[in-house]
Amino acid sequence: MTITELVGEIKKKKSFLCVGLDVDLTKTPSHLLNTEDPIFEFNKQIIDATHHLAVAYKPNTAFYEAYGIKGWQSLDKTINYINQNYPEIFTIADAKRGDIGNTSTMYAKAFFEDLNFDSVTVAPYMGSDSVEPFLAFKDKFTIMLALTSNKGGLDFQGKDLINNKPLYKEVIKTSLTWNNSENLMFVVGATKAEYFKGIREIAPNSFLLVPGVGAQGGSLEGVCEFGLNKENIGLLINSSRGIIYASKGEDFANAAQIEAQKLQAQMAKILADNNIA
Numbered sequence: 001m002t003i004t005e006l007v008g009e010i011k012k013k014k015s016f017l018c019v020g021l022d023v024d025l026t027k028t029p030s031h032l033l034n035t036e037d038p039i040f041e042f043n044k045q046i047i048d049a050t051h052h053l054a055v056a057y058k059p060n061t062a063f064y065e066a067y068g069i070k071g072w073q074s075l076d077k078t079i080n081y082i083n084q085n086y087p088e089i090f091t092i093a094d095a096k097r098g099d100i101g102n103t104s105t106m107y108a109k110a111f112f113e114d115l116n117f118d119s120v121t122v123a124p125y126m127g128s129d130s131v132e133p134f135l136a137f138k139d140k141f142t143i144m145l146a147l148t149s150n151k152g153g154l155d156f157q158g159k160d161l162i163n164n165k166p167l168y169k170e171v172i173k174t175s176l177t178w179n180n181s182e183n184l185m186f187v188v189g190a191t192k193a194e195y196f197k198g199i200r201e202i203a204p205n206s207f208l209l210v211p212g213v214g215a216q217g218g219s220l221e222g223v224c225e226f227g228l229n230k231e232n233i234g235l236l237i238n239s240s241r242g243i244i245y246a247s248k249g250e251d252f253a254n255a256a257q258i259e260a261q262k263l264q265a266q267m268a269k270i271l272a273d274n275n276i277a
């Protein structure tokens with residue numbers, strides 16, 4: 001997928017919502033547990049109920065890896081289901097990878113070629129040659145952790161280490177000089193809304209994946225105040241538990257749709273208020 005296609009989809013749906021597919025079998029409705037593949041069955045129903053309200057899906061691979069080979073098969077079936085039925089949707093493998101160059105290339109092949117995701121999350125800690133192998137893939141995106149939503153996100157990322165600037169700013173600024181940096185996006189937590197102004201000063205046009213609304217308490221309006229880019233929107237706002245576990249009963253997919261609809265309606269208003277869509 002290209003950025004132009006992603007922006008077109010956002011404007012068409014008046015939504016920059018990403019639904020996080022973080023399936024936990026201990027929270028899955030009991031009537032699904034007897035099906036052949038409860039994780040896939042759960043995802044399929046969530047996707048069918050929300051695809052018109054969301055522009056992206058983000059399975060976090062931890063929730064699949066935890067179930068071994070069966071979990072990986074559920075992930076494979078989920079991405080294939082999205083790609084076959086809703087190819088207009090942007091897909092994110094939330095795997096937070098990154099290693100020495102030849103290893104990163106194999107990670108990139110796993111997520112971009114074998115599974116055919118549009119993007120993957122990576123950690124910047126090992127530097128340019130650990131991220132550039134991901135960036136080399138055309139029309140695929142590498143979403144690098146910048147300022148994360150968790151409390152400990154400031155332990156290192158917020159420290160003034162280089163030129164009296166916090167580490168996360170240096171990470172963003174430097175990475176934008178790397179080869180194929182047009183394929184970079186950044187993760188910035190919704191719980192850190194007050195930081196978006198400074199981030200937009202150094203990355204005005206980059207897409208930001210913003211997890212942390214819903215269960216972690218981040219504010220959509222707070223993020224959009226400075227995070228929204230008037231030309232390309234530049235935001236994908238993720239909610240996982242707040243949508244997929246809105247109900248743990250047989251009505252789970254309908255309840256997820258209602259929660260997704262609430263966020264989409266807020267997004268449509270924000271876009272209209274900014275004369276964007």
Ligand SMILES: O=C(O)c1cc(=O)[nH]c(=O)n1[C@@H]1O[C@H](COP(=O)(O)O)[C@@H](O)[C@H]1O
Nearest residue numbers: 060121148149187189211215216239240241
């Ligand atoms: O990379 C991520 O997606 C991520 C980065 C971050 O800073 N904070 C964060 O919560 N996430 C992920 O976003 C999702 C948030 O889930 P909920 O809190 O249930 O909406 C989880 O899959 C997290 O692993």
